[in-house]
Amino acid sequence: RSIEVVKKDKPIIVSMGDYAASGGYMISCNANKIFAQPNTLTGSIGVFLIVPEISEFMDEKLGITFDTVKTSAHADFPSITRPFNDFEKQLLQASVDSTYYKFKKMVAEGRKLTMEQVEAIAQGRIWTGLKAKEIGLVDELGGIDEAIAEAVSMTGLKEYSIVEYPQQEEIFWENFIFSMSEQTETKILAGQLGILYPHYQAVKDLIDAPVMQMRLPYDIVIK
Template identity: 40%
Template sequence: MGSLAASGGYWISANADQIWAAPTTITGSIGVFGLIPTFEKTLASLGIHNDGVGTSPLADIYRLDRPMSEQAKRIIQLNVENIYQQFLDLVASGRDISATQVHSIAQGRVWTGAQAKELGLVDELGSLKDALDAAASLAGLEHYDTRPIERQLNFQEHLFKQLTQRAEQLQLRLNIGRHHQVTLESAVKQQLGMIAQKIGLLSTANDQAGVYLECLECRLF
């Protein structure tokens, strides 16, 4: 687990041969809730009302412009409880404890990695390298390499990443500038110029195939 592996993150971790977490990992959150808002009072305040005919009492169960019937509420509640029970059973099977024991530490509560280990939700505390070493040991591997797999960014995402990095550099320069008399105005102007340049590039990115080539030497696009 990284810094966060709660709720769905723990769902996919529960059946692992070993679960590793950092002491500060946020995990747990074994729970389910459902929420369906309705806006009949808001609409009524605007003078909007409605009526209709359905083929069954549940035909309008998900209508947002009228109040939900008690029968519909009960059906949705049963569905939430059913998914919660599935979650409990999944964790109970993965951690080799009873669903009742899981329920006692579940109910949507969040734990740190250190607390989760004490509660039996995590096997070991350590770093990513520790987890990789443990996985290699379980697989019987003495020599292995790791390679991060990341989704390739599209042009807009890559541009946003660059702008974020520029902002971080600006913050660093301002911190250093307190000792070297770098003014806020000059630093901001420089960064705004770079941002304007990137936005200018984005405005020309209108190729229907989404294929572009940027020359890093001549700065042509």
């Protein structure tokens, strides 16, 4: 919505770096022009939902059980202390399907594609920038310099300046101390967990994130 409003007054040019997948692609797809590097990972047009259910773990590992008093069958929905019944699973799936449809519709409108064309390249598939250009998800191969040059060309500017966001904060020592404290805590925890630390961090990120997510459900490491 915000991009649509801004586009009425000025062109929106997107420059993709290493990643611009799923939610990153969603906010990019309605731009006037999209630049990506040949090895950019983009696309991942898909939606997934994670709701942890901890009753069995709490009972078997900690001896804690849950008893709930409610006024209707679904008053505590969604709950992490009991399994979902079939009706509740259908509600969650309907929510995922609706969000996925809206995602595809945004891509179709932004990239001037049919819904069938989008579905053929969606379903969570990940594309390199090179392939994304072939299938119409990006317009040109290039980086931030090419994107800026395109913005200048489209607006017809003769003189311009570049402002970078987010702007660097000036409170150096406060940021330095906070960063050192965070790094120390992370190092201690990583040392205690060893090879399990990356898995802990992945689970923590998922728990801290919203229930409905548009992101890569896994990490890609290119060596």
